Amino acid sequence: MATTKELSVEEKLRALYDLQIIDTRIDEIRNVRGELPLEVEDLEDEVAGLTTRLEKLQSDLVVIEDNIKSKKAAIEEHQAAIKRYTEQQKDVRNNREFNALTKEVEFQELEIQLAEKQIKEMKSSIEHKKEVISNSKEKLEQKSTHLKHKKAELDDIMSETQKEEDFLLQKSAEFEALIEERLLAAYKRIRSSVRNGLAVVSIERGASAGSFFTIPPQTQVEIASRKKIITDEHSGRILVDAMLAEEEREKIEKLFAQIN
Incomplete structure (x- = not known):
């Protein structure tokens, strides 16, 4: 499925973070099933x-x-x-x-x-x-x-859980279609290489979520400007600012509410 227009960097970040939230929820469902x-x-x-x-x-x-x-x-x-x-x-x-x-x-x-x-x-x-x-x-x-x-x-x-998983898999595919192939491949590569499957994380208290390494103030400003894709030099994860993350979480929560 081709995109109708070229996304801005901010739109790409939002699509990536939305995809991450959805994929994380799919992971949680599958973890419930365990082995x-x-x-x-x-x-x-x-x-x-x-x-x-x-x-x-x-x-x-x-x-x-x-x-x-x-x-x-x-x-x-x-x-x-x-x-x-x-x-x-x-x-x-x-x-x-x-x-x-x-x-x-x-x-x-x-x-x-x-x-x-x-x-x-x-x-x-x-x-x-x-x-x-x-x-x-x-x-x-x-x-x-x-x-x-x-x-x-x-x-x-x-x-x-099957109904929810089927719905989420469909949404995951829709968001993947919004993301350019190179960036999507990078997302999947990072996701498969980290233990918790988090390839896109937000900045929390000056550090990338789940990391103890502080992000330099200048880098935090660049992340908040949403002008380019920035990765954490320690974990390799793609970074987004806390405000964008909060806005997308609220949006996807409304999407999840449609399941029930």
């Missing part, structure tokens, strides 16, 4: 991860149980073969045939032993997986309950 949105997101990820893990474990159980059934069926086949070979031994004509059948019987018995060993191992694996599933279900239930409470908490805060 809740991130907590909810982390819990959602945990719940999704636990759910996927449970599904995988339960799927593994089905596979193991199917394998046990297959092994049991194989054992029955080996037993039937033993019975068949044993019957055939009664009709052999020589020792070579008898010994060959005996080896077949022994082989089938070894196969049965191996299958029984595998079944035992798989049953042990099932017990272990069932224990893991039980623990995972308990953990999932706890996390799901925690997530439900956190979501409700966040929803309550969002319902109270």
Whole structure:
């Protein structure tokens, strides 16, 4: 959105200070939420991860149980073969045939032993997986309950503040559109580099707000003249005079009143 006319330095300072007031209020709203949105997101990820893990474990159980059934069926086949070979031994004509059948019987018995060993191992694996599933279900239930409470908490805060934040974000964008790109970039850079997000501050008792460093009288006069953009040499913040700040605070307070 292009501006219809070039703003004077004073108009730029007023627009910057208005933008600062609005952005500070948005910061305050988001601080009320604190880490809740991130907590909810982390819990959602945990719940999704636990759910996927449970599904995988339960799927593994089905596979193991199917394998046990297959092994049991194989054992029955080996037993039937033993019975068949044993019957055939009664009709052999020589020792070579008898010994060959005996080896077949022994082989089938070894196969049965191996299958029984595998079944035992798989049953042990099932017990272990069932224990893991039980623990995972308990953990999932706890996390799901925690997530439900956190979501409700966040929803309550969002319902109270979303309308105001949406309004303020719209106003913030409107004021940004009034400020030239270079100056807006400087404002955002300063804002992101200071702890409290204050890029534009007023002079209070001879010092920049929130600073212990006194502003020289001549600089204070220049700031009050509103003829150029002046920054605090210690903090890098853009400085405005107390009267301008008070006038803009009153104006923006009326803007805030429109929300309710």
